[in-house]
Amino acid sequence: MTDDLSANDTTGVASRRKFLAGASAVGIVGVAGCSGASGGGSDELSGTIDASGSNTVAPITSWAGEQFSDEFPDVLVDVAPEGTGAGFQEFCQQNSDVQSASRQITDDEVDLCDGNDVDYDFIEVGLDGLAVVKNSENDWLDEITLDELRQVWEFESDVQTWSDVRSEWPDEEIELHARDSASGTFDYFTREINGEMGNIRDDYSATSQTNEIMGAVADNVDGFGWGGLGYLRDIEDDQPIEAVPVESDEDGEFYLPEQENIEEGLYSPLARPLFAFFSMASLEERTDLLGSFARFYTNGQHELARDEGFYATTDEAQEENHDKIDDWLDQVGASPDDLTVQRD
Amino acid sequence: MSTETDDPLFTEIDLEWEHLKNRLFLGVIFAASMFGVVMLALLLLDVATDFYVGVTEYDIGLGEFFTRDGSRREELAGFRGAIVASIMLMVLTAILSFFVGVGSAIYLEEYAPDTRVTRLIEANLANLAGVPSIVYGLLALAAFVNGIGIGPILIAGSVALALLVMPIIIVTTQEALRSVPDGVRNGSYATGATEWQTIRRVVLPAAMPGIMTGTILALARAIGETAPLIMVGALFVNRTPFGPFDRFSAMPTQIYNWAAEPSQHFVHLAATGIAVLLAFVFVMNGIAVYLRNKYETDI
Numbered sequence: 001m002t003d004d005l006s007a008n009d010t011t012g013v014a015s016r017r018k019f020l021a022g023a024s025a026v027g028i029v030g031v032a033g034c035s036g037a038s039g040g041g042s043d044e045l046s047g048t049i050d051a052s053g054s055n056t057v058a059p060i061t062s063w064a065g066e067q068f069s070d071e072f073p074d075v076l077v078d079v080a081p082e083g084t085g086a087g088f089q090e091f092c093q094q095n096s097d098v099q100s101a102s103r104q105i106t107d108d109e110v111d112l113c114d115g116n117d118v119d120y121d122f123i124e125v126g127l128d129g130l131a132v133v134k135n136s137e138n139d140w141l142d143e144i145t146l147d148e149l150r151q152v153w154e155f156e157s158d159v160q161t162w163s164d165v166r167s168e169w170p171d172e173e174i175e176l177h178a179r180d181s182a183s184g185t186f187d188y189f190t191r192e193i194n195g196e197m198g199n200i201r202d203d204y205s206a207t208s209q210t211n212e213i214m215g216a217v218a219d220n221v222d223g224f225g226w227g228g229l230g231y232l233r234d235i236e237d238d239q240p241i242e243a244v245p246v247e248s249d250e251d252g253e254f255y256l257p258e259q260e261n262i263e264e265g266l267y268s269p270l271a272r273p274l275f276a277f278f279s280m281a282s283l284e285e286r287t288d289l290l291g292s293f294a295r296f297y298t299n300g301q302h303e304l305a306r307d308e309g310f311y312a313t314t315d316e317a318q319e320e321n322h323d324k325i326d327d328w329l330d331q332v333g334a335s336p337d338d339l340t341v342q343r344d
Numbered sequence: 345m346s347t348e349t350d351d352p353l354f355t356e357i358d359l360e361w362e363h364l365k366n367r368l369f370l371g372v373i374f375a376a377s378m379f380g381v382v383m384l385a386l387l388l389l390d391v392a393t394d395f396y397v398g399v400t401e402y403d404i405g406l407g408e409f410f411t412r413d414g415s416r417r418e419e420l421a422g423f424r425g426a427i428v429a430s431i432m433l434m435v436l437t438a439i440l441s442f443f444v445g446v447g448s449a450i451y452l453e454e455y456a457p458d459t460r461v462t463r464l465i466e467a468n469l470a471n472l473a474g475v476p477s478i479v480y481g482l483l484a485l486a487a488f489v490n491g492i493g494i495g496p497i498l499i500a501g502s503v504a505l506a507l508l509v510m511p512i513i514i515v516t517t518q519e520a521l522r523s524v525p526d527g528v529r530n531g532s533y534a535t536g537a538t539e540w541q542t543i544r545r546v547v548l549p550a551a552m553p554g555i556m557t558g559t560i561l562a563l564a565r566a567i568g569e570t571a572p573l574i575m576v577g578a579l580f581v582n583r584t585p586f587g588p589f590d591r592f593s594a595m596p597t598q599i600y601n602w603a604a605e606p607s608q609h610f611v612h613l614a615a616t617g618i619a620v621l622l623a624f625v626f627v628m629n630g631i632a633v634y635l636r637n638k639y640e641t642d643i
Contacts, residue, residue, distance in 0.1 A: 059416060
């Protein structure tokens with residue numbers, strides 16, 4: 001699926017946006033009742049916003065877009081969740097206006113964007129938690145330090161049994177389950193825990209399906225793994241699986257991945273920020289449409305993230321987003337007061 | 345033949361065993377012929393149960409289902425946008441494929457000399473009919489969505505579907521034209537009519553029920569096609585399209601979307617959508633059967 005959709009990136013020649021803008025000029029799209037470019041000086045916003053990017057973050061952007069369309073019926077936000085990497089390919093070729101990302105942009109992607117003269121900036125729209133999970137019948141693993149996590153998971157790890165981690169734990173083999181290298185979750189965990197993106201032992205059961213990880217750990221008392229928190233929440237009430245309190249790099253205490261711990265920044269480093277990147281060229285071209293959407297997204301970001309099963313950023317991050325949008329508008333020679341949607 | 349009877353004499357043959365084999369064979373081939381029917385019944389039963397559970401346990405109101413567009417909120421999601429998109433897709437696909445399809449069938453059947461070129465065209469048509477549908481989606485993606493940059497709009501989707509059904513329409517039209525007896529044509533020529541007059545006033549009217557039946561069956565196949573639409577990129581738009589230049593998500597892609605959601609409510613919305621899509625297919629097939637039966641004795 002992801003591969004298929006990413007065929008888009010390589011074959012894409014002309015930007016859809018340019019066509020739409022041109023088409024509305026000759027009045028074709030007028031028939032369709034929705035024009036491509038925002039009409040100058042009109043109060044009502046209209047047009048299409050193309051959003052690419054992360055499978056994880058897409059629901060938040062999509063939900064923001066739907067509510068934005070409810071308010072401004074002539075606006076369509078088309079969200080294609082092809083994955084963060086595939087999305088950046090599209091975004092850096094100016095084929096999308098907004099890019100949702102479950103990680104920061106990589107150096108390669110920065111080069112790609114630079115090569116195409118695509119200028120961008122991002123807002124932080126929410127937080128996702130990574131849960132470290134164990135079987136409920138496992139009564140020895142009450143907490144785990146970051147060092148121990150690294151010991152278990154790092155490349156060429158010699159941990160085979162629980163007692164290799166702590167001597168008082170049973171001499172039983174650990175069954176390891178986690179995501180494979182295709183996922184942003186994998187990128188995030190390996191970088192934060194093992195110190196380098198992609199650094200991981202090669203003898204664990206790798207899968208692209210987080211629900212398989214959860215199922216395997218629920219089936220085996222010696223199961224141990226990690227994955228997106230949402231998947232744990234889906235099954236923890238029905239199956240013998242639970243989250244392990246993980247040491248915080250903030251204060252050294254142990255925390256469960258619960259809403260308050262994540263939103264207060266205590267469940268760190270295993271809570272990751274989620275981003276929405278905005279193309280400055282699109283903002284310059286359709287300042288009111290893109291600017292208002294960014295504003296709208298930021299105004300509602302706490303509810304939007306929670307509605308989709310994620311966690312809200314801090315209020316400071318939200319303020320920072322608003323300030324960034326002010327800067328963007330400044331860059332393209334517009335004033336925040338020009339936008340249809342104002343800061344709450 | 346059988347190893348149990350070493351003695352070849354007829355009197356030694358175990359008649360009861362032979363009769364049993366006869367019945368066994370009958371049973372096996374009957375089971376084979378029932379396989380498809382049973383599978384279809386299971387499929388329908390599965391859809392019906394999910395549909396029933398959706399309506400009763402998840403309170404999917406059919407009124408709202410037909411009058412609301414899709415949504416990220418499961419309790420607000422409806423199917424209207426997808427239904428409208430699919431109907432518009434079918435109309436556009438019919439327009440795009442019917443004239444070209446019927447035109448080329450008339451040429452091949454009535455005019456074309458039996459040369460190597462004609463045979464090459466016919467062989468290609470047969471191959472075209474066997475091309476996987478996703479390939480047509482790729483073609484539309486490369487040529488239209490990205491190539492001329494029209495984006496994932498209704499027209500792009502209908503071009504992919506039109507390419508998909510065109511070979512089917514051509515082949516069924518050829519069949520229909522072939523079933524018009526030569527005597528009818530010769531009678532027309534005998535009155536001094538030209539070739540075109542004969543085709544327009546005599547052959548086409550006689551073949552039309554067959555052509556319509558084939559076209560409707562082809563469209564009934566197109567309405568459920570998912571892969572080409574996914575390739576075109578028509579997936580995640582929830583709202584009702586207003587014209588051929590709007591972005592859209594048709595019934596099968598909306599179902600695909602919903603079925604991939606983790607929430608059970610969405611899965612049951614997908615089941616309800618499948619029931620609606622199947623109803624569309626059955627009605628279209630019903631019309632085709634009706635047309636065939638109504639006109640089949642005319643000539």
